Amino acid sequence: MKTLNRCLAGFLCTAALAAGQVQADHGPTTVGGASMLPERSIVDNAVNSADHETLVAAVQAAGLAETLAGEGPFTVFAPVDAAFAALPDGTVQGLLEPQNRDRLRGLLTYHVVPGRLTREELHEAVMERGEAASFATVQGERLTVMPNGNNLMLVDGQGRRANLTLVDVAQANGVIHVIDRVMMP
Template identity: 45%
Template sequence: MKPFTTMLAAALASTALLAPAPALADHHMGAKGNIVGAVSSSKDHNTLEAAVKAAGLTSTLAGKGPFTVFAPTDAAFAKLPAGTLDTLLKPENKTMLTGILTYHVVPGSVTAAQLTQQIAAGGGSASLTTVQGGTLTARVVDGKVVLTDAKGGTATVVMADLKQSNGVIHATDAVSLPM
């Protein structure tokens, strides 16, 4: 029987996770701009862009980095309970919003291949320490990377390796929560 890490690596090598879908990847990667530029030019990340601006994180995420951003899509934000986003975007909730957004950022540039290697080396899971200070746990489920947050919620990487000049973006189908 092959060792788990060898079987996992072989299975992942054949999945779409290791290569971004062409349309969105080209859209995000065209000029090889920074993470903020990619988010603001994406038709699927308008809510994230507004949240980054409201939290005052634009200059940080446009900075040198490198950063790995697990970027919830607009559809991911739409899954939050009614009124949650409006509440988070209020100026008096900037600290909470900043905490949630920085929970989606990992220092360094971690590609899908590197992340799946970390998962394999960890026996099926990898712990990622976020800029916020919390932990996201990454696993491979049905050939896709799934992140589990502090509340037990899950977010699936739906598009990987959107490389930018200051890091990499992986789009997710849910908002991860640190509390």
């Protein structure tokens, strides 16, 4: 109920609330039809999400599964399958080829920020800095978080924008925020 009250107070989750995707304090969040159990790692949970099959395949192809199953903590901005499908034809297939492994690793680690940053912490950082807050990714470049009405959005180095459609999916080694677009370094 606490989470629902925060949403009703206008804290960045209007879209998630409307979609019925806000995690209740009494149970796990469901992502892609699977319960995300907070005692499991990011990878252990992600493999069960029907909405993140492309992301999981990419993480495995890049050799990042062991890292993202590790201690962390990590904040992962996880694009859904539809976000990967919206990339130009052949992009995903090309990235999954063994000769493009470094490029794929760079793309994926651009979606990961060290530490556990909740929606509330992201919002506070934005408010503290004015209109936007920038965070260094594991890849080395920065992602910017900005308000989008009562929600938050990410802006990549090329100006592409992604909405945070589901926030604060607790993991044993971090937190996942589901996004609707693939960010490009």
